[in-house]
Amino acid sequence: MYRRLLAPALFRAEPEWIHDRAIRLAERVGRVPAIASYCAPTDASLVTDVAGLRMATPIGLGAGFDKNARAVPALASLGFGHVEVGSIAARPSDGNPRPRLFRLPEDEAIVVYYGVPNEGADRVAQRLANRRRTATLGINIVNTNHGIDAPPSTEDEVIADYLTSTRILQPHADYLCLNLSCPNTHDGQGFFHQPHRLAMLIDGLREVGIEKPLLLKVAPFPDLRAMETFLQAVAPAEFVSGFSVNLPAGKPPGLRASAAELPGAVSGRPAAAAANRTIRELYRSIDPERHVIVGSGGVFTAEDAYAKIRLGASLVQLLTALVYRGPTVARAINRELPKLLRRDGFTRVADAVGTDARG
Numbered sequence: 001m002y003r004r005l006l007a008p009a010l011f012r013a014e015p016e017w018i019h020d021r022a023i024r025l026a027e028r029v030g031r032v033p034a035i036a037s038y039c040a041p042t043d044a045s046l047v048t049d050v051a052g053l054r055m056a057t058p059i060g061l062g063a064g065f066d067k068n069a070r071a072v073p074a075l076a077s078l079g080f081g082h083v084e085v086g087s088i089a090a091r092p093s094d095g096n097p098r099p100r101l102f103r104l105p106e107d108e109a110i111v112v113y114y115g116v117p118n119e120g121a122d123r124v125a126q127r128l129a130n131r132r133r134t135a136t137l138g139i140n141i142v143n144t145n146h147g148i149d150a151p152p153s154t155e156d157e158v159i160a161d162y163l164t165s166t167r168i169l170q171p172h173a174d175y176l177c178l179n180l181s182c183p184n185t186h187d188g189q190g191f192f193h194q195p196h197r198l199a200m201l202i203d204g205l206r207e208v209g210i211e212k213p214l215l216l217k218v219a220p221f222p223d224l225r226a227m228e229t230f231l232q233a234v235a236p237a238e239f240v241s242g243f244s245v246n247l248p249a250g251k252p253p254g255l256r257a258s259a260a261e262l263p264g265a266v267s268g269r270p271a272a273a274a275a276n277r278t279i280r281e282l283y284r285s286i287d288p289e290r291h292v293i294v295g296s297g298g299v300f301t302a303e304d305a306y307a308k309i310r311l312g313a314s315l316v317q318l319l320t321a322l323v324y325r326g327p328t329v330a331r332a333i334n335r336e337l338p339k340l341l342r343r344d345g346f347t348r349v350a351d352a353v354g355t356d357a358r359g
Contacts, residue, residue: 002326055081086140113264233336283312303334
């Protein structure tokens with residue numbers, strides 16, 4: 001019904017306007033027990049333990065939908081095992097100028113050029129201070145975007161920004177995810193390609209004292225050498241629990257819609273190939289007993305999620321699928337994923353992780 005009736009009506013309106021109204025509605029409604037019961041994952045094979053956290057399903061909502069943690073109870077009731085909010089920076093930011101969100105229906109994709117607008121770490125921490133625990137809550141942290149006309153931040157300023165947000169938000173998170181590769185801000189494109197900057201960040205995080213599982217969000221690497229350099233730089237950080245795969249900057253090949261002139265990165269179906277390649281390469285290079293991988297990019301169905309699991313992802317996030325498949329997409333995936341596991345002889349998600357990346 002959503003795809004046939006509601007989506008065509010919603011798609012007549014400006015994308016960011018619809019997104020804002022959806023968050024306002026979810027914030028106002030909160031957790032609805034009937035919806036939570038209808039969407040709840042119930043199959044024991046989906047229960048996933050990652051970095052000391054137990055989740056009812058590996059399927060989660062990625063950062064970017066609820067930028068300021070306004071609607072966590074409502075979103076958690078849609079069948080997600082975890083909800084990641086943000087990205088959130090040390091200081092408030094308006095992000096990039098509008099328009100900054102564009103639909104590509106022919107590709108089941110969205111072009112995102114938000115530039116991480118957010119209310120800042122202090123305001124979000126206040127909002128989360130008395131939250132009721134529902135699904136596992138991740139908080140995605142990014143460097144403040146001072147605007148497209150502002151000069152690039154210095155190394156020390158960028159590192160200090162991440163550390164400030166980490167101090168403020170860590171008490172309110174079940175896990176943290178540091179976004180090292182935002183494709184829509186000039187400070188987020190390639191800043192941490194230089195190993196000494198990663199070392200600076202790691203030293204600072206060690207001084208802060210990391211008490212929650214911490215993930216590093218990375219874009220697809222240009223080649224294996226770049227990935228190996230990154231992993232070597234991260235190796236001394238005993239508090240890093242794993243890696244989350246971000247969107248690549250620019251436009252992937254093969255888009256059916258004309259998007260060359262649109263600013264921003266592409267999420268949805270076209271992001272799947274680069275994401276899957278990165279998941280496989282990361283899994284082959286890490287110690288799975290020490291680090292986990294969170295996969296995203298083009299997840300619309302149980303088959304999409306299962307492919308990422310078999311390539312090495314312990315958790316799988318979606319976002320664009322909410323736009324094109326509607327609010328029950330996680331429920332649909334949670335109903336079908338156990339069938340795929342049983343078909344291939346697996347009794348739990350963990351048994352399938354990385355089976356297509358080995359050898």
